[in-house]
Amino acid sequence: DAQSVDEVLRTRYGFRTKLLLNATRAQILSALNEYRQTLSADDSLLIYYAGHGDLDKKNLRGYWLPVNAQPDNPTEWISDQSITDQIETFQARHVMVVADSCYSGAMTRSSGITMLAAGSTDAEVKRLVRLAKLRSRTVLTSGGEQPVLDAGGGGHSIFARAFLDVLGSNTQVLEGSALYRELFGQVKSHAKKYKVEQDPRYSALADADHRNGEFLFIPVT
Numbered sequence: 001d002a003q004s005v006d007e008v009l010r011t012r013y014g015f016r017t018k019l020l021l022n023a024t025r026a027q028i029l030s031a032l033n034e035y036r037q038t039l040s041a042d043d044s045l046l047i048y049y050a051g052h053g054d055l056d057k058k059n060l061r062g063y064w065l066p067v068n069a070q071p072d073n074p075t076e077w078i079s080d081q082s083i084t085d086q087i088e089t090f091q092a093r094h095v096m097v098v099a100d101s102c103y104s105g106a107m108t109r110s111s112g113i114t115m116l117a118a119g120s121t122d123a124e125v126k127r128l129v130r131l132a133k134l135r136s137r138t139v140l141t142s143g144g145e146q147p148v149l150d151a152g153g154g155g156h157s158i159f160a161r162a163f164l165d166v167l168g169s170n171t172q173v174l175e176g177s178a179l180y181r182e183l184f185g186q187v188k189s190h191a192k193k194y195k196v197e198q199d200p201r202y203s204a205l206a207d208a209d210h211r212n213g214e215f216l217f218i219p220v221t
Contacts, residue, residue, distance in 0.1 A: 001050040001100065001160035008167050009046065014220040022067040025076045032086045044094040044215060047083075050160060053101030062107055064099075080107045081207075088208045093135055096176055096215040097205060100142040100159045107139045107205065128173055134213030137205040138176050142187070143198045159200065162186040167217060176215040177202060 002019060009015035020027055035045055052065040054077065063077040070076065084107070087095050099107060142148045142159035156164065162183035167174075180202035191198035204210035 001156050002048065004156065004164055005048050005050075005160065008164055012167065012170075012219055013217055015046065024068045025066045025078055028064070028066055028078060029082075029086075032083070035092070036086060036090055039090055039092040041091050041093055043092040044096075045090065045092045046096050046098065046215070047087075048098045048100075050100045050157070053099070064101060083107075084205055084208050087137055087205065093133075094213060094215045095137050095205075095208075097139040098141075098163070099139065100157055100163075101148070107141060128175075128214075128216065131175070131212075131214040132216055135209065135211040136176075136213030136215055137208035137210040138215055139201075139203060139205045140176060140180055141201045143200060148198050158190040158198070159183070159187050162190075170217065171219060174217040176217075179217065 002021065006017050006019045010017055018031055020031060023031075032047075039045060049064055051067075052069070054063045054065055054071075055061070056063065056074075062080040063074065064080075064083070065071075065077055068076050083097065087097070097107065142157065148157070148159065163179075165186070166179055166182045180200065184200050187198055187200050
């Protein structure tokens, strides 16, 4: 999943990517720290995580489980709060987290913000320009606070398949909220075939200083 997402972001949208395969906790946090030190106010950063996740049922906090994580020992787990804390300090104008893991929906709780997109008009162009200037901290997750399917998408998870299909076929400026709306039905219908309820979520990233901007995907090819 990560390799295919890396390819579409580079070839269709001009991203400069860093691909971490089977990464440890230290490698993931080191990469985030590097971006914290190097990104400028004119940059946009997309963080795509495809892997295992867990939920602490006592504090309802979600966790990413890197390759060196132990199932019953949280020493090497990465909490969603630690990800949020890092992102809040980034200079980048737009940061979007895309998390395809179990229990990833915990990152979307309590944001209090719903994203909506408008039609394609001259006013819409002005609106997109305005959104591009405002700081954004958003999160798109493959499901809510429950397990999600990690297969079923023709060699990908059903979420990754939908994510790749939408980005691969898009030819216009695409907002994060529009990406969410386009993949939501595809993920939900595919999950239903496996008798699973899986509803992707999209919101502002709580406690990360979101200021009503939007992450924009702009094709270069």
